[in-house]
Ligand SMILES: Nc1ncnc2c1ncn2[C@@H]1O[C@H](COP(=O)(O)OP(=O)(O)OP(=O)(O)O)[C@@H](O)[C@H]1O
């Protein structure tokens with residue numbers, strides 16, 4: 001799905017060669033500051049590499065309309081930001097920004113349930129806890145049914161039990177829809193349990209790539 | 217119309233004396249700011265005296281060129297003043313401010329001069345210059361407040377906008393979160409002045425005409441037309457600045473600069 005070659009982004013990230021396959025769960029791990037977020041942003045085309053090529057579905061990523069591309073390859077940031085207003089307004093704005101048809105409260109309520117939130121749609125998002133915000137942000141993304149999910153530490157603000165619930169849910173969701181999941185995580189346990197491929201980044205370089213069948 | 221009552225030089229001098237007494241009071245009470253007030257009084261006096269002579273000359277020798285040059289000078293001054301007051305306006309945004317000021321005030325001024333006030337000839341300086349001045353001045357305030365709110369809003373909401381971009385949000389739709397506020401901020405003074413008009417205060421132009429002996433009903437007709445012109449000019453310039461200005465925050469890959 002993604003093929004990176006000779007990528008360089010400032011002195012932050014250098015990737016000689018990397019392939020990320022469709023319909024797989026890829027985890028990206030590594031020490032803080034290693035370039036994990038930067039890699040996701042490159043795949044989301046939120047930033048462009050200084051040199052090298054990124055092919056998405058065998059076409060140079062910069063030849064896609066960036067907005068259309070992001071609707072297929074959607075990123076959840078490490079520190080998601082709520083749009084102002086209630087949870088319902090957050091869903092509505094998400095649909096509006098991405099030029100989708102409006103959806104019913106039923107759809108929104110199902111999504112909240114999916115991420116394990118038992119909150120009214122009228123709840124003001126500025127009053128939510130960190131972990132609740134993180135899950136509303138995930139629900140916003142799931143509302144749009146992207147083909148590929150780029151999640152940047154989607155469980156960083158969650159307790160172990162909720163983390164487990166959320167990650168399992170996302171992995172199931174992806175596998176059921178034959179989608180692709182690329183996820184940054186700090187929890188090795190998550191990578192070990194769910195990843196088809198684990199990429200370890202260290203100091204802006206790929207240190208190792210582990211697949212289920214062994215180290216590449 | 218009655219003859220216009222002159223303000224005598226002695227009368228004017230008395231006004232300065234009144235101000236000087238106030239300033240010495242400020243000094244004695246250590247309130248400070250007396251130099252600032254003195255300087256602004258001085259500047260105002262010099263500027264107005266100069267303008268008085270220039271206008272006298274232009275009124276005596278009306279010409280298309282003088283009127284157009286006056287228009288350009290006023291627009292140019294308004295643009296520079298905006299840049300000074302907001303500070304750190306990015307290059308792209310500056311270009312748009314210039315375009316918006318020329319288009320927004322230009323269209324409105326010519327529309328009102330030609331078809332509302334029906335000035336003949338259209339460049340008659342007694343009408344053309346003050347009408348243009350009022351529209352440009354108010355548009356300048358609008359633009360200043362508008363881009364200030366837009367720049368501040370984009371800075372404060374950077375993470376939010378980036379978050380929405382990551383989900384495939386369309387930049388022009390996302391910035392509405394910020395630009396709507398900027399538009400409101402920009403129009404607020406104009407809206408407030410229209411709301412309070414005639415009740416809280418009498419507008420300057422109308423006061424001037426009444427003091428100069430014009431019947432109030434004539435003065436309000438002018439004032440209403442003028443207010444509509446000001447509103448139109450402010451809305452148009454601010455709309456252009458915000459609409460085109462919002463796009464300057466993104467590059468061609470819909471990434472935030
Ligand atoms: N826009 C930028 N300008 C300058 N430096 C940046 C920028 N973005 C990231 N960096 C730097 O690049 C390095 C990698 O950042 P990145 O956010 O990709 O790390 P990370 O692996 O996601 O770390 P963490 O686990 O802490 O989130 C860091 O040292 C960071 O300070």
Ligand SMILES: [Mg+2]
Nearest residue numbers: 036037038078
């Ligand atoms: Mg990170």
